[in-house]
Amino acid sequence: MEASITLKKVGKLVGDKTILAGLTFGIEKGSIVALVGDNDAGKSTMLRLIAGLENPNYGAVFLHGLDTEKRRIETRQTVAFLPHDIDLDPWLTLEQNIQFDARLYGEHQDRIESRINEYSHALDMGDFLYSMAGRVPQGIQKKAMIIRALAHDPTILIMDEPTAFMDAESRRLTWDLMRKLRGDKTIVYSSQFLPEIEAANDRIMVIHNGSVLLDGSLDKLLESTLEYHQFAIEFEELSDELFNSLCGVTTVVNPTKVGNTFHFYGRSRKVFFEVLNACSGVLMKDLSIEKLSLQDLLDSAFAQKGMDG
Amino acid sequence: MSAFIIRRWWLFRNRLMSSVALAFIVPFILSIVTVFGTKNIIVRSINGQPYEVWVLPGLMMFMAAVLITPLIYRDFFDLRIHNKALVPMTLAPIKKSTIILGILFSALLEVIVIIVIGLGIYSILFPQAVAIGHVGYIILYSIIFALLYGNIIILLSLLTERISVFMSALLTTLISIMFVCGLFIEFEFFPLTMSTIFQYFPLSMVSIACRSILFIHTFDTLNTVMPITITLLLIVLNSFLLKRKMKQ
Numbered sequence: 001m002e003a004s005i006t007l008k009k010v011g012k013l014v015g016d017k018t019i020l021a022g023l024t025f026g027i028e029k030g031s032i033v034a035l036v037g038d039n040d041a042g043k044s045t046m047l048r049l050i051a052g053l054e055n056p057n058y059g060a061v062f063l064h065g066l067d068t069e070k071r072r073i074e075t076r077q078t079v080a081f082l083p084h085d086i087d088l089d090p091w092l093t094l095e096q097n098i099q100f101d102a103r104l105y106g107e108h109q110d111r112i113e114s115r116i117n118e119y120s121h122a123l124d125m126g127d128f129l130y131s132m133a134g135r136v137p138q139g140i141q142k143k144a145m146i147i148r149a150l151a152h153d154p155t156i157l158i159m160d161e162p163t164a165f166m167d168a169e170s171r172r173l174t175w176d177l178m179r180k181l182r183g184d185k186t187i188v189y190s191s192q193f194l195p196e197i198e199a200a201n202d203r204i205m206v207i208h209n210g211s212v213l214l215d216g217s218l219d220k221l222l223e224s225t226l227e228y229h230q231f232a233i234e235f236e237e238l239s240d241e242l243f244n245s246l247c248g249v250t251t252v253v254n255p256t257k258v259g260n261t262f263h264f265y266g267r268s269r270k271v272f273f274e275v276l277n278a279c280s281g282v283l284m285k286d287l288s289i290e291k292l293s294l295q296d297l298l299d300s301a302f303a304q305k306g307m308d309g
Numbered sequence: 310m311s312a313f314i315i316r317r318w319w320l321f322r323n324r325l326m327s328s329v330a331l332a333f334i335v336p337f338i339l340s341i342v343t344v345f346g347t348k349n350i351i352v353r354s355i356n357g358q359p360y361e362v363w364v365l366p367g368l369m370m371f372m373a374a375v376l377i378t379p380l381i382y383r384d385f386f387d388l389r390i391h392n393k394a395l396v397p398m399t400l401a402p403i404k405k406s407t408i409i410l411g412i413l414f415s416a417l418l419e420v421i422v423i424i425v426i427g428l429g430i431y432s433i434l435f436p437q438a439v440a441i442g443h444v445g446y447i448i449l450y451s452i453i454f455a456l457l458y459g460n461i462i463i464l465l466s467l468l469t470e471r472i473s474v475f476m477s478a479l480l481t482t483l484i485s486i487m488f489v490c491g492l493f494i495e496f497e498f499f500p501l502t503m504s505t506i507f508q509y510f511p512l513s514m515v516s517i518a519c520r521s522i523l524f525i526h527t528f529d530t531l532n533t534v535m536p537i538t539i540t541l542l543l544i545v546l547n548s549f550l551l552k553r554k555m556k557q
């Protein structure tokens with residue numbers, strides 16, 4: 001499949017610190033790709049590099065085969081960037097903010113208006129469009145920023161926390177729109193809302209310390225967790241002696257103690273019975289067994305070593 | 310460019326009452342505080358013009374500087390440091406020099422409108438001072454002055470990151486041009502060495518060239534071309550600085 005975005009050995013330094021180190025990957029046209037990772041993992045920097053807001057210290061970013069540094073004007077026509085923070089002009093209405101930005105891209109008035117109507121309807125903007133940007137809630141402003149990003153009809157949409165500040169309904173409408181745009185536009189976004197990422201994406205890239213740690217579809221990523229379960233046993237009293245003894249069970253993975261509850265991961269339910277044997281005679285109050293989710297995968301202990309590490 | 314002009318119109322329209330009030334109050338106050346008292350101290354210029362006639366080009370240029378300052382400050386400092394609304398502009402497929410020129414020229418349009426109102430108010434306050442033949446030249450040189458001064462403020466806005474530093478530098482600049490650019494006081498009032506130095510300031514050149522054509526009826530080529538050349542160089546420098554500041 002044709003790649004919309006290609007990064008070749010891209011590196012970014014800030015002072016002596018390496019923010020991104022030698023990234024090489026491609027993103028297929030029309031796909032939705034989620035970037036996840038810790039706060040300082042380098043997600044935002046990667047998004048800013050793809051959007052052309054910053055230049056890499058080495059390597060190159062290509063959009064539709066064009067180098068973003070050498071073919072700046074052409075590549076910018078194809079891309080839109082939605083930052084995390086609000087960046088609307090507070091003295092203009094939301095509609096004027098959108099119109100002005102689209103005009104900078106040379107769009108015709110009728111096409112701008114048609115897109116504003118279409119997307120504002122999809123995001124249920126109502127009369128807010130004609131309110132001064134500085135006087136509406138941030139969630140509404142964020143929706144206006146999405147419309148602004150789409151108003152010049154980019155083929156690549158880069159979004160840093162697209163649903164930040166939004167209420168549940170607005171988040172739902174936003175993701176409905178993104179799913180509708182899938183196939184037509186390549187969408188790359190970062191988010192801290194893991195349930196959203198689990199619900200809407202073609203591909204997830206886990207970024208850690210400026211490198212791509214895991215890359216693939218949700219199902220593929222969770223393959224590594226196959227048969228793993230998360231166990232939690234609440235005891236009447238979980239002494240240090242008992243905790244250490246339970247940690248000694250060889251099949252127990254990543255054990256932790258929270259109050260009187262013993263948390264651990266295990267590849268099969270058999271582990272649970274081994275733990276039960278190890279703590280025979282101790283009074284238990286409750287237990288839970290869950291399949292692993294993206295959150296568990298992103299847990300730093302696993303993300304750095306892998307489930308079997 | 311049309312996008313920037315429409316944006317400026319929207320900004321003007323969205324704060325219509327305050328914009329209209331400002332358009333009348335600023336020229337009125339500046340005319341009163343700068344001319345009424347001073348014309349009793351400096352009755353005539355050295356070449357014999359009544360002070361209120363001699364000072365008019367300088368007053369309009371100063372008015373242009375006062376009016377263009379908040380417009381430039383807002384777009385290049387406030388929207389860059391505080392609100393970040395300058396960022397999406399720099400992402401558009403246009404050159405940085407187009408952004409500089411777009412913001413500068415659209416601000417200039419608003420300033421020209423207020424200068425015309427200012428000339429009207431001045432002609433009411435001092436009926437003999439405004440000659441119809443002078444109006445075109447005064448507006449033209451005020452535009453040159455505003456473009457040069459606007460670029461200096463853009464440079465200041467892009468070089469500073471803190472509001473306290475920006476405000477100190479801005480006030481120093483405004484007060485300096487008021488006294489050393491020959492806007493309100495003739496260069497001959499200063500000691501000879503200082504007077505000579507002040508006359509070579511690019512902003513001073515504009516007021517000298519304007520008065521030369523108004524009162525001596527001589528087109529001062531050097532003092533007209535030099536400020537325009539410096540303005541063009543500043544646009545190039547500011548475009549480069551904007552690119553650097555935006556890390557693009």
